[in-house]
Amino acid sequence: MSTHRHVKLLIVGSGPAGYTAAVYAARAMLEPVLVQGIQPGGQLTITTDVENWPGDTSIMGPDLMVRMEAHANAMGAEIVSDHINSVDLSKRPFTAVADSGTTYTADAMILATGAQAKWLGLPSEEAFKGFGVSACATCDGFFYRGQEVAVIGGGNTAVEEALFLTNFASKVTLVHRRDELRAEKILQKRLLEHPKVEVIWNHQLDSVYGADSPKGVEGINIKNTETGDVRKVQVSGVFIAIGHAPASDLVKDQLETHMGGYVVTKPGTTETSVPGVFAAGDLTDHVYRQAVTSAGMGCMAALEAERWLAENGETEGKDVSEPLGYGAKVEPAQ
Structure with missing residues (x-):
């Protein structure tokens, strides 16, 4: 109603x-x-x-x-x-x-x-959303206890997600398309010093692959942004963290x-x-x-x-049928 x-x-x-x-x-x-x-x-x-x-x-x-x-x-x-x-x-x-x-x-x-959250727009990313592809580590990180996962990105969001995932995953691979991170320095220091984290520089996500029954991620294909070469990384979960x-x-x-x-x-x-x-x-x-x-x-x-x-002024009971400019006054209807 x-x-x-x-x-x-x-x-x-x-x-x-x-x-x-x-x-x-x-x-x-x-x-x-x-x-x-x-x-x-x-x-x-x-x-x-x-x-x-x-x-x-x-x-x-x-x-x-x-x-x-x-x-x-x-x-x-x-x-x-x-x-x-x-x-x-x-x-x-x-x-x-x-x-x-x-x-x-x-x-x-x-x-x-x-x-x-932003997404990359890859067909394989869409296909595995909710089945191993996520944009929220705090929502889904628990499901990857003792498993290997990947985080895509290089800013604060990506580094924070990667650090959080170290609480559950056995290994966290951060894939970044450039050769340096954009995250805050203190976050970079924590990430680069963490024993569970590996950073793969100058690569971007090319596709996600996995099984259909039961549906789930088995790994990712990442492309070298300088040479175009593609390599596989076996992971059970992929976290898109591009802002x-x-x-x-x-x-x-x-x-x-x-x-x-x-x-x-x-x-x-x-x-x-x-x-x-x-x-x-x-x-x-x-x-x-x-x-x-x-x-x-x-x-x-x-x-x-x-x-x-x-x-x-307030508009209730007044004639304000015309848009108002800055500083315009609302006058009672005549």
């Missing part, structure tokens, strides 16, 4: 950015409604130890997200378990339609939809984007190309991509939404 709700501030997406925005918006008496999305808590829910969250020497990612959600609830934010599948940002009030059938209209909106792409499909045709889909924000703010719509976290951040920076942007978005609403 479809329903309609009008809210002052709608927050789309959870995770550090969304939950922090909800905390600040609730404290500002904006009565925010946060729609969590398909993966409540975002990428941190598939992360184990988080060692760089201020105030916690070490905390499990899912535990941190539970705490942040509880904090937002305690401040008065309404947390909804639903998924927004379309939005209309062409005029105020903005409109968002959820999978449940609920249609939200909102005076202002904060987007915090985060990012998602993440912003989850901007919802707004890619309505907001300005760059760098492969990241939402553009005005320098030093979370303001997007549509006044009254703010974006925070990994949806906008192609540089830092950290939980703490996402939380900081969530704070910024809530404060900026509060100020913007104070200047532009």
Whole structure:
């Protein structure tokens, strides 16, 4: 059954950015409604130890997200378990339609939809997804206890995945297409010094091979990026760790984007190309991509939404059929 709700501030997406925005918006008496999305808590829910969250020497990612959600609830934010599948940002009030059938209209909106894992797009990769090919070591690493696995990539994601997998696998082979890693130096040091890790430089994944009955990975073919030669590496699992792409499909045709889909924000703010719509976290951040920076942007978005609403007013019961420009005032219908 479809329903309609009008809210002052709608927050789309959870995770550090969304939950922090909800905390600040609730404290500002904006009565925010946060729609969590398909993966409540975002990428941190598939992360184990988080060692760089201020105030916690070490905390499990899912535990941190539970705490942040509880904090937002305690401040008065309404947390909804639903998924927004379309939005209309062409005029105020903005409109968002959820999978449940609920249609939200909102005076202002904060987007915090985060990012998602990238894939190489190989047919064999697709064929063995869920049968030995994964993009989440923390989700699937346990299944490879005492076995040999491969990690594809060379950035922070790949090195973190490889180090995590050493807790289970007998050997971890990292395949990187270049001759040096892009990961942080401290992570590189840990990886290169680990006795269970072998790095194969200047190679890329060419294909995954395995059995059909029962279906499972038996190895990979990797190609030398300099000579083109192909060699086999026997592994039971393959983890694709080539980074993440912003989850901007919802707004890619309505907001300005760059760098492969990241939402553009005005320098030093979370303001997007549509006044009254703010974006925070990994949806906008192609540089830092950290939980703490996402939380900081969530704070910024809530404060900026509060100020913007104070200047532009609420839309309920008012004629706002025309899109508004920056600084435009909403006047009562005559």
